[in-house]
Amino acid sequence: MSIRLAPSILSANFAALGDQIRVVEEAGAHLLHVDVMDGHFVPNITIGPPVVKSLRKATKMPMDVHLMISDPDKYIPAFVEAGANSITVHAEATLHLDRTLDFIRSYKVGVGVSLNPATPLSVVEHVLDRVDMLLIMSVNPGFGGQKFIPYTLDKIRQARQIIEDKNYRCVIEVDGGVDTFNLAEVIQAGAEVIVAGSAVFHAADPARKIKEMLEIAASVGYHSKYV
Ligand code: DX5
Ligand code: ZN
Numbered sequence: 730m731s732i733r734l735a736p737s738i739l740s741a742n743f744a745a746l747g748d749q750i751r752v753v754e755e756a757g758a759h760l761l762h763v764d765v766m767d768g769h770f771v772p773n774i775t776i777g778p779p780v781v782k783s784l785r786k787a788t789k790m791p792m793d794v795h796l797m798i799s800d801p802d803k804y805i806p807a808f809v810e811a812g813a814n815s816i817t818v819h820a821e822a823t824l825h826l827d828r829t830l831d832f833i834r835s836y837k838v839g840v841g842v843s844l845n846p847a848t849p850l851s852v853v854e855h856v857l858d859r860v861d862m863l864l865i866m867s868v869n870p871g872f873g874g875q876k877f878i879p880y881t882l883d884k885i886r887q888a889r890q891i892i893e894d895k896n897y898r899c900v901i902e903v904d905g906g907v908d909t910f911n912l913a914e915v916i917q918a919g920a921e922v923i924v925a926g927s928a929v930f931h932a933a934d935p936a937r938k939i940k941e942m943l944e945i946a947a948s949v950g951y952h953s954k955y956v
Contacts, residue, residue, distance in 0.1 A: 815839025
């Protein structure tokens with residue numbers, strides 16, 4: 730398994746989304762990370778299914794939809810219908826995580842579960858064998874451009890250890906505050922899918938930033954014991 734890069738459109742210019750996405754896709758990004766916020770689970774509001782539907786026509790990249798919303802079950806069908814390839818819900822946002830994960834699976838899209846920085850891994854211990862992705866938040870969800878929280882590196886390492894020990898197929902995605910200066914550390918800790926919002930879209934040259942990140946990922950991945 731090699732590292733995959735998932736630019737988050739949260740920090741893109743929303744008036745030129747199609748162009749911005751084309752740039753990162755042509756530069757070699759693998760997934761499009763779509764941050765959905767409801768002003769309730771997190772203190773910010775972003776986009777909903779209609780935007781995802783339009784994005785579907787603008788890119789061939791799989792859409793990795795990160796739901797930072799309360800009561801996610803209510804909206805999962807609409808995001809699948811709009812073209813999401815995987816849906817990630819927060820363990821903290823649903824009372825019945827087990828049921829919610831089954832519900833996502835029933836739509837035959839990728840199943841992801843996410844944890845806020847302070848939420849322990851034990852919360853997902855019993856479901857990790859049947860999710861495709863564990864999204865470890867390395868900032869408090871709600872905003873792009875925040876600083877990476879250092880203790881989450883340990884959490885990535887621990888998650889990776891559990892997944893290796895039990896031979897689960899679940900991949901680890903890391904989201905928040907990742908840029909070229911800390912990418913190597915994050916990969917070495919065990920991350921395989923890297924989200925980057927402001928690092929990419931606030932860069933003077935987003936295509937170049939993607940290429941730099943891909944180069945780092947290739948060189949570190951080669952030496953990492955994980956990828
Ligand atoms: C934060 C979002 C992230 C965010 C990452 O709530 O889930 O995906 O866009 O942005 P950066 O890379 O700027 O921290
Ligand atoms: Zn996200």
